[in-house]
Amino acid sequence: MRKPLLLILSAGCLISCHKDNAVPANNWTWFGTQNKAVYNYVLINANQVLTNTESDELHVGVSAAFIDSNNNQITVVRALTVNNQVIMPGSDSTYNFSYGSDQSANALQLFGSQVNVTIRGADETDTVSSSIYLPKQLSSSTTYQDNISRKNGMDLKWAPDPYNAWGNVQVQLFYFAQLSRKSDSSLPQKINTVNLTVPDNGSYHLSSADLGSFPVKAFIGITIARGTQKDAILPYSRKRIYYFTSASVSTPPVRISP
Numbered sequence: 001m002r003k004p005l006l007l008i009l010s011a012g013c014l015i016s017c018h019k020d021n022a023v024p025a026n027n028w029t030w031f032g033t034q035n036k037a038v039y040n041y042v043l044i045n046a047n048q049v050l051t052n053t054e055s056d057e058l059h060v061g062v063s064a065a066f067i068d069s070n071n072n073q074i075t076v077v078r079a080l081t082v083n084n085q086v087i088m089p090g091s092d093s094t095y096n097f098s099y100g101s102d103q104s105a106n107a108l109q110l111f112g113s114q115v116n117v118t119i120r121g122a123d124e125t126d127t128v129s130s131s132i133y134l135p136k137q138l139s140s141s142t143t144y145q146d147n148i149s150r151k152n153g154m155d156l157k158w159a160p161d162p163y164n165a166w167g168n169v170q171v172q173l174f175y176f177a178q179l180s181r182k183s184d185s186s187l188p189q190k191i192n193t194v195n196l197t198v199p200d201n202g203s204y205h206l207s208s209a210d211l212g213s214f215p216v217k218a219f220i221g222i223t224i225a226r227g228t229q230k231d232a233i234l235p236y237s238r239k240r241i242y243y244f245t246s247a248s249v250s251t252p253p254v255r256i257s258p
Contacts (some may be wrong), residue, residue, distance in 0.1 A: 039067040041242040042095075042117055044082065044132070046110060048139045048249045051142055055238075060107035061140060062087055064095035066239070078120040080084040104198070111247060112136040112161070119234065126236035135163040135247040144228045147257045153206045158224050158249065159203040169226045171196040171204060173211070176219040176253050184217045184248070191218070200226060211256065 042064040062082050066075050066117045079086065083106075087097045099107035114131040133242040138158040140244065146156045156171065175191040191213055198204045206222075214220050225248035232241050 010128075024176075025124050026133040029165050031066075032045070038242050039069045041065060042080070042082075042119075042135055042238050043242060043244045043246070044110070044115055044117075045246045046134060046137075046248070048137065050139065050249065050251050058085070058104065058107065059098070060110060061096065061098040065093075066116060078123070079114075079118070079127075080120075081118040082232075092116050109169075110134050114243070117243060121234040121237045121239060123236065126234050126242065128232045128234050130230065130232045130243060132243045133163065133165070133228050135164050135228065137247060138224050138249040139217055145254065147207070147255050148211065148220075150211050150214070151208055153208055153211060156204045156206060156222070156224065158202055160200050161226065164200045164226050165228065167200055167226050168197050168228060169193070169200045171198060172223040172225070173206075173214070174221050174223070175214065175222060179219045179253055180217070183219070187215060187218055214256050216256050218258050220257045221251055221253060221257065223248050223250040225249075 021191075043063065044062050046058070046060040049059070051057060062085075064080055064087070066077055067199050068075050076093050077090045080089075080095055081087070082097075085091060085097070086107075086136045087095050089095050095153065111134060114129050115134050118127065118129040119185065136159060138161075143240055145154065158169070173194040173196075175188075175193070176192075178188055181189070194213055196204075196208065196210060227244060227246040229245075232243070233239065234241065
């Protein structure tokens, strides 16, 4: 596979909703859905949030947008189907679909599989069907702790994916500003997110250097993610469609200790 475009493009959306003290950050430097060269895209995103209970939160969804490269207006296609699930456009002509609790079995089956995506463009002959790999879940051996020692760091562990063609995962450390300042008002209002690209071998030690941006008493979140990308062209309208997938696992807020 060629060097992924998603590594050099500007930030896209990993999670559609972001709450400062509950949900992981939504900006990634390795997704290209905001880049001006990407007019048409389909993003399949699967994120698991670890909890202290027996059942973790799983968010699996599809988002897509199709933009006219001549006038930059958002348009609709005749049909968008993901693994036989028809996805309809919203009032703003973008496509957003989330697998509900009653579809959890279907959502889990997407991990580690080739997901079929069919797009029908200008007419029935203007159709392209492609499959794209959604990486395996990372969470089977992932654990987290409530506190991280800034001096000693912490070992991260996850389930590696031998079919991850990229061969890496991205580790993201992001700051929970409101929660941190609620605990200690002297803490900064903003700290830049730390992004680390490491081999997908199942483990990484977060060092004191990795955590150096975050002061003691700050709350941070940790996300580990891997993804794939490919593209296809509609045969009649010649629209180039970019497909992105992301599988990730995130911790709740974790406090930095000395």
